[in-house]
Amino acid sequence: MKTNRDLRLTVTLRLLDGEGQRRFGPGVAALLEEVREKRSLRAAAGSMGMAYSKAWRIVRDAEEALGRKLLDSTIGGRNGGGAVLTPEAEALLEAYRALRGEVGAYAQQRFQERFRDL
Amino acid sequence: MKTNRDLRLTVTLRLLDGEGQRRFGPGVAALLEEVREKRSLRAAAGSMGMAYSKAWRIVRDAEEALGRKLLDSTIGGRNGGGAVLTPEAEALLEAYRALRGEVGAYAQQRFQERFRDL
Numbered sequence: 001m002k003t004n005r006d007l008r009l010t011v012t013l014r015l016l017d018g019e020g021q022r023r024f025g026p027g028v029a030a031l032l033e034e035v036r037e038k039r040s041l042r043a044a045a046g047s048m049g050m051a052y053s054k055a056w057r058i059v060r061d062a063e064e065a066l067g068r069k070l071l072d073s074t075i076g077g078r079n080g081g082g083a084v085l086t087p088e089a090e091a092l093l094e095a096y097r098a099l100r101g102e103v104g105a106y107a108q109q110r111f112q113e114r115f116r117d118l
Numbered sequence: 119m120k121t122n123r124d125l126r127l128t129v130t131l132r133l134l135d136g137e138g139q140r141r142f143g144p145g146v147a148a149l150l151e152e153v154r155e156k157r158s159l160r161a162a163a164g165s166m167g168m169a170y171s172k173a174w175r176i177v178r179d180a181e182e183a184l185g186r187k188l189l190d191s192t193i194g195g196r197n198g199g200g201a202v203l204t205p206e207a208e209a210l211l212e213a214y215r216a217l218r219g220e221v222g223a224y225a226q227q228r229f230q231e232r233f234r235d236l
Contacts, residue, residue: 007141007183012130013225027175065125088236095232102228107131107221114213117205 009111011104015065023065028058029096031049032070032089040082041071066092127229128221131214133183141183146176147214150188155220158200184210205218 014025034044045055065072070089078117085093132143152162163173188207192200199216203211 007133007135010132010134011221013134014128014130016128017125079218091236095236099225099228099232103129103221103225106224107217110217110220114217118209118213 011100011107013100013103017065022097024062024092028062029093030091031055031058032085034084035071036085038082039074039084042081051073093106120160127225131218131221135183139179142210143181146180149176150203150211153189153201154203156200157192157202161200171203181206194218199225 015023016022021046031044031048031050034048035041038044038047039090041055041059042052048055059070067089068088068090069086071083072086074084124233130144130158135141149162149166149168152166153159156162158228159173159177160170163170166173177188184206186206187204188210190204192202
């Protein structure tokens with residue numbers, strides 16, 4: 001099948017709440033990774049072309065759904081305060097990345113098998 | 119972790135082309151299943167609240183990316199013509215559904231394992 005040569009499979013993992021609302025997925029994960037890098041939610045939002053208010057809302061919604069704090073505010077410093085990931089956020093990111101890695105690898109293998117003879 | 123009780127994992131599988139454009143995924147699959155049900159692309163689009171022009175474009179883009187016809191036009195009948203899935207579309211849908219099923223089952227099992235102790 002042409003698929004095997006020219007198309008590639010992507011796998012997206014998301015956590016939904018009871019109402020089907022997205023609470024954690026690639027977007028939140030990327031935002032948290034950017035906060036870790038920049039040590040600031042505002043800087044992270046800016047580098048992703050996202051409004052600070054939206055970034056703040058995404059983090060707040062995820063915190064509420066997960067029942068835990070994801071960011072700790074830091075005070076002072078050259079940029080007048082910022083944010084770092086909580087240990088719980090680090091553990092969550094690590095679990096999500098590991099899950100994505102193993103599910104992705106399994107999916108690619110099954111994809112080759114299932115689509116090879118189409 | 120609260121996740122295990124209140125949040126659920128969803129897995130989305132998509133085929134992307136060389137430019138990263140989405141060519142096949144949950145949307146096209148649902149549209150094709152609806153065409154099979156209604157035997158008409160126009161009726162399928164309508165029942166999904168989608169403009170006919172958009173449905174037509176989705177099918178055309180997928181056909182182009184996959185290098186095969188997905189719909190056969192039918193002529194006449196009570197509704198003045200319609201569409202049925204080609205055998206290739208049926209095989210593709212079947213492979214996609216099977217892949218989604220097995221990757222989903224694996225992901226749920228790994229999710230329980232990875233997130234249980236968070």
